[in-house]
Amino acid sequence: MRRFSWFNATSLTLGFAFLYIPMIILILYSFNASKLVTVWAGFSTRWYGELLQNEAFLNAAWVTLKVAVASSTIATVLGTMAAYVMVRAGRFSGRTLFSGMIYAPLVMPEVITGLSLLLLFIGIGLDRGIVTIILAHTTFSMCYVSVVVSSRLVSFDRSLEEAALDLGCSPFEAFRLVTLPIIAPAVISGWLLAFTLSLDDLVIASFTSGPSATTLPIKIFSAVRLGVSPEINALSTIMIAIVTVAVITASFVSKRASVRQQAEEKAAVRATG
Amino acid sequence: MRRFFLIAVPYAWLLVLFLIPFVIVLKISLSDTALSIPPYTPTLDFSGGWAGLKAFFSALDLENFWFLTSDDLYWKAYLSSVWIAVASTLLALFVGYPIAYGMAQARDEWRPTLMMLVILPFWTSFLIRVYSWMGILSQEGFLNQFLLWTGIISEPLIILNTNTAVYVGIVYTYLPFMILPIYAALEKLDASLLEAAEDLGCSRIQAFWLVTVPLSKNGIIAGCFLVFIPALGEFVIPSLLGGSQTLMIGKVLWEEFFNNRDWPVASAVAVILLMILIIPIILFQRNEQKQREAEQ
Amino acid sequence: MTEPVFAPWDDPNEKPLIEFKNVTKRFGDFTAIDDLTLDIYEREFFALLGPSGCGKTTMMRMLAGFETITEGTILLSGKNIARVPPNRRAVNMMFQSYALFPHLTVWDNIAFGLKREKLPKDQIEARVQEMLKLTRLEKFSKRKPHQISGGQRQRVALARSLAKAPKLLLLDEPLGALDKKLRQDTQFELMDIQEKTGTTFVIVTHDQEEAMTVASRVAVMDEGRLIQVATPAGIYEMPNTVYVADFIGDVNIIEGHGTKTGDGYDVTFAEGQPALHAKTDAQLGEAARCYLAIRPEKVTISAERPDGAVNVVQGTIHDIAYLGNLSTYHVELPTGQILKAQAANTRRLSRRSFTWEDKVWLSWTDTAAVVLER
Numbered sequence: 001m002r003r004f005s006w007f008n009a010t011s012l013t014l015g016f017a018f019l020y021i022p023m024i025i026l027i028l029y030s031f032n033a034s035k036l037v038t039v040w041a042g043f044s045t046r047w048y049g050e051l052l053q054n055e056a057f058l059n060a061a062w063v064t065l066k067v068a069v070a071s072s073t074i075a076t077v078l079g080t081m082a083a084y085v086m087v088r089a090g091r092f093s094g095r096t097l098f099s100g101m102i103y104a105p106l107v108m109p110e111v112i113t114g115l116s117l118l119l120l121f122i123g124i125g126l127d128r129g130i131v132t133i134i135l136a137h138t139t140f141s142m143c144y145v146s147v148v149v150s151s152r153l154v155s156f157d158r159s160l161e162e163a164a165l166d167l168g169c170s171p172f173e174a175f176r177l178v179t180l181p182i183i184a185p186a187v188i189s190g191w192l193l194a195f196t197l198s199l200d201d202l203v204i205a206s207f208t209s210g211p212s213a214t215t216l217p218i219k220i221f222s223a224v225r226l227g228v229s230p231e232i233n234a235l236s237t238i239m240i241a242i243v244t245v246a247v248i249t250a251s252f253v254s255k256r257a258s259v260r261q262q263a264e265e266k267a268a269v270r271a272t273g
Numbered sequence: 274m275r276r277f278f279l280i281a282v283p284y285a286w287l288l289v290l291f292l293i294p295f296v297i298v299l300k301i302s303l304s305d306t307a308l309s310i311p312p313y314t315p316t317l318d319f320s321g322g323w324a325g326l327k328a329f330f331s332a333l334d335l336e337n338f339w340f341l342t343s344d345d346l347y348w349k350a351y352l353s354s355v356w357i358a359v360a361s362t363l364l365a366l367f368v369g370y371p372i373a374y375g376m377a378q379a380r381d382e383w384r385p386t387l388m389m390l391v392i393l394p395f396w397t398s399f400l401i402r403v404y405s406w407m408g409i410l411s412q413e414g415f416l417n418q419f420l421l422w423t424g425i426i427s428e429p430l431i432i433l434n435t436n437t438a439v440y441v442g443i444v445y446t447y448l449p450f451m452i453l454p455i456y457a458a459l460e461k462l463d464a465s466l467l468e469a470a471e472d473l474g475c476s477r478i479q480a481f482w483l484v485t486v487p488l489s490k491n492g493i494i495a496g497c498f499l500v501f502i503p504a505l506g507e508f509v510i511p512s513l514l515g516g517s518q519t520l521m522i523g524k525v526l527w528e529e530f531f532n533n534r535d536w537p538v539a540s541a542v543a544v545i546l547l548m549i550l551i552i553p554i555i556l557f558q559r560n561e562q563k564q565r566e567a568e569q
Numbered sequence: 570m571t572e573p574v575f576a577p578w579d580d581p582n583e584k585p586l587i588e589f590k591n592v593t594k595r596f597g598d599f600t601a602i603d604d605l606t607l608d609i610y611e612r613e614f615f616a617l618l619g620p621s622g623c624g625k626t627t628m629m630r631m632l633a634g635f636e637t638i639t640e641g642t643i644l645l646s647g648k649n650i651a652r653v654p655p656n657r658r659a660v661n662m663m664f665q666s667y668a669l670f671p672h673l674t675v676w677d678n679i680a681f682g683l684k685r686e687k688l689p690k691d692q693i694e695a696r697v698q699e700m701l702k703l704t705r706l707e708k709f710s711k712r713k714p715h716q717i718s719g720g721q722r723q724r725v726a727l728a729r730s731l732a733k734a735p736k737l738l739l740l741d742e743p744l745g746a747l748d749k750k751l752r753q754d755t756q757f758e759l760m761d762i763q764e765k766t767g768t769t770f771v772i773v774t775h776d777q778e779e780a781m782t783v784a785s786r787v788a789v790m791d792e793g794r795l796i797q798v799a800t801p802a803g804i805y806e807m808p809n810t811v812y813v814a815d816f817i818g819d820v821n822i823i824e825g826h827g828t829k830t831g832d833g834y835d836v837t838f839a840e841g842q843p844a845l846h847a848k849t850d851a852q853l854g855e856a857a858r859c860y861l862a863i864r865p866e867k868v869t870i871s872a873e874r875p876d877g878a879v880n881v882v883q884g885t886i887h888d889i890a891y892l893g894n895l896s897t898y899h900v901e902l903p904t905g906q907i908l909k910a911q912a913a914n915t916r917r918l919s920r921r922s923f924t925w926e927d928k929v930w931l932s933w934t935d936t937a938a939v940v941l942e943r
Contacts, residue, residue, distance in 0.1 A: 008378045011371035012387070018368070019394055019448065022405035025415060029408065038413050082283040089280055098280075101287040107554050109506020111523045112543045115530060116294030119540070123297055139290040142283065162635055163668035165655040167682030167733065171275065177681075181672045200398050203508050203527075217400050224400075224513065228408045236401040243397045251389050264716045 030233035071137035072194035079145025114207030128210030141194035152186035302540035303333035337541035361443035369451035377459035434516030458492025498557035592641035616784035868910035878932035
């Protein structure tokens with residue numbers, strides 16, 4: 001029995017209001033005609049128009065997208081390998097160090113990660129630019145991917161792989177034909193996580209980027225340091241809209257799949273009665 | 274062979290791009306500032322052979338760390354970082370617990386939606402979420418407009434660019450990290466335990482304190498660490514919402530590096546920040562491990 | 570016309586399909602299989618029976634190639650298989666969890682192994698169809714594993730592992746996940762399929778009834794050793810140790826002191842009780858400490874002292890377990906020992922002759938008890 005009292009209703013209402021009102025205000029005022037961000041002067045899409053003509057922002061967005069796609073893809077490959085090693089490889093020398101290096105970046109302050117990578121790139125004489133950002137992002141996102149994938153692998157029935165071997169697969173075929181299709185949802189969410197982390201990152205990108213490559217968060221940060229701007233509101237609205245649509249679609253699709261699966265399982269049980 | 278390849282590739286990647294950079298930070302923190310490129314001495318030069326190596330090590334010292342203790346800017350920054358992180362963690366707990374509790378008590382068909390509403394902000398840009406408060410907390414912002422309109426205040430409050438704004442920012446951005454583990458703990462809680470407690474003579478409030486809170490302890494601890502650890506090294510929030518008097522170590526490190534270009538001191542600041550962080554990280558790991566063992 | 574009895578293990582000219590030769594398997598300090606030697610013949614339905622942790626699953630996994638051998642050799646058709654990886658062995662396994670690939674249909678699951686052999690499409694099609702027919706799954710070929718019932722999943726797993734026509738099929742607790750009724754039906758189906766395909770089956774189970782029903786021979790294992798390998802009847806009627814006697818079915822164990830008399834032994838087990846006689850070819854050691862194992866259904870219960878019975882003891886009925894077709898009487902001897910006797914309930918309940926605290930006589934023949942040394 002659940003007790004849903006007025007107290008719970010109030011705390012949920014206030015809590016979600018706290019979480020969502022700032023973003024709602026941001027979205028509303030991105031349609032404000034006035035340059036003064038806190039005074040409403042009528043509806044307008046003017047700032048979206050200006051944003052689309054702002055070459056610097058568009059360039060930064062393009063760089064950010066390239067970095068995010070590249071780093072999250074490499075991170076997914078490396079992170080899945082690392083997860084496989086953590087869950088399946090058993091003992092090998094240096095395992096403790098390996099798992100330490102997987103978990104440490106998750107709790108490391110970004111300023112330290114950024115600083116240390118920058119010092120490395122300078123030390124080996126690598127010019128800072130899009131490549132260094134990709135390397136940096138890959139390094140910390142692969143750890144997130146590996147955590148997501150290994151939590152799926154832990155619950156993975158190992159006899160499925162053994163069955164594949166038993167039926168004549170080589171170990172790599174077993175991975176490609178059996179393991180990968182089954183853990184695919186975890187690998188995909190690992191990729192999405194890596195992708196958003198990369199899109200989002202300001203601190204590490206600031207340390208590792210050079211004059212040739214500026215990402216969107218760096219651009220936004222330097223703009224908002226000077227105060228609230230309606231163009232940034234418009235940009236934020238676009239980003240929030242994309243994420244919201246993506247997350248809601250994803251959860252809708254996965255919910256439908258699980259509902260269908262449950263219904264089918266019930267039908268299977270009933271059919272044999 | 275295949276196994277070796279599988280281990281070696283991610284291992285090598287992490288060694289080169291995670292561990293070695295740290296060693297470099299540690300090394301530079303022991304070096305001296307110099308007006309050269311790179312702006313520190315000594316630089317490691319293998320051509321000098323053994324003698325060169327010896328000279329290299331003898332030139333390293335703890336001078337930067339002494340410097341950090343001598344200038345009260347640094348230890349004040351460390352203290353104030355810890356203080357801000359602790360205070361905002363407690364605030365986040367205070368705000369997050371009722372939300373998690375309400376979610377756990379909500380009807381089954383509502384819970385996935387509520388869950389998604391908590392997770393959604395996590396996927397939206399951190400920077401944008403922090404930024405959204407700038408328009409609310411500024412002197413002519415929405416909060417002041419609202420309070421002036423209701424007549425609660427007659428003069429606008431100054432919130433933006435103070436520590437208060439930093440608290441608000443941290444609580445706001447890290448709230449999902451607090452809610453989710455507490456919710457996970459509360460959701461597992463068997464409702465019949467509360468009925469048993471009431472059956473044995475507890476009032477509802479007593480039952481809450483004597484049964485619900487102790488049983489959600491692990492969630493509370495996990496949530497607190499998940500907020501505290503990133504808050505301690507936070508940079509974006511203090512630099513956007515905080516003022517010039519807001520001292521947080523992430524910001525100090527950034528300024529030391531980008532504005533003063535003092536790499537050795539920035540590295541020393543990083544090393545000490547890491548040493549402060551190791552304690553909560555180990556405590557957190559231990560808590561997680563204990564929980565995993567208890568579940569087995 | 571009598572069919573020749575299937576007993577290749579008694580034929581010295583028969584070549585075994587599988588030979589375990591002094592096989593030992595250790596996991597760290599733990600010895601899972603201890604110096605084990607065993608032959609399994611073609612077309613056998615061989616059961617490995619024992620409690621969990623006795624090493625039966627390890628033996629099976631060594632045959633499949635998922636565990637390496639620490640010492641000794643395993644030969645399959647005379648060839649050492651130690652260095653053959655699992656994907657190159659003519660051995661297939663049916664997993665306890667069935668291990669059906671959840672992302673593939675029933676058809677694709679069965680075809681999985683055939684596709685690895687790069688067989689032409691029409692051959693794969695034909696073979697899968699044959700397997701579907703054998704396991705009566707034709708209607709379900711397009712379904713995914715979560716869309717069918719537990720019993721159907723079990724049959725898919727069987728069809729998949731048989732599709733490649735292996736020399737040897739390993740079955741790891743194949744019926745463990747089914748409920749009792751379904752399990753009994755499936756046991757006969759398994760035997761049928763084994764006979765039709767002529768494949769050698771090795772089954773691992775902890776269910777003694779299952780092993781007795783399906784197997785041509787049963788190996789009882791404990792702590793990594795083989796205790797006894799024999800036909801189900803041999804295991805039941807002539808257990809070689811108290812452990813085996815106790816593990817299979819219900820048994821009375823009487824500990825006593827044996828003296829050689831005539832064609833067997835006289836066993837004295839308590840003061841004031843008559844010595845019990847049992848025929849045996851066995852020779853007891855010096856100590857002559859021995860155990861008599863008597864199955865409860867071989868003990869006759871009667872109100873009067875039976876005439877001419879070799880072994881007779883008196884006691885009082887302590888407890889009656891009514892099982893429907895049978896009743897088991899727990900009879901307490903004056904020494905405090907409890908002996909179990911089973912009687913068929915040929916009459917209705919109200920006409921039953923014995924009740925609690927009745928004085929009764931228990932008797933059995935001189936061939937009913939088995940004399941065991943340990």
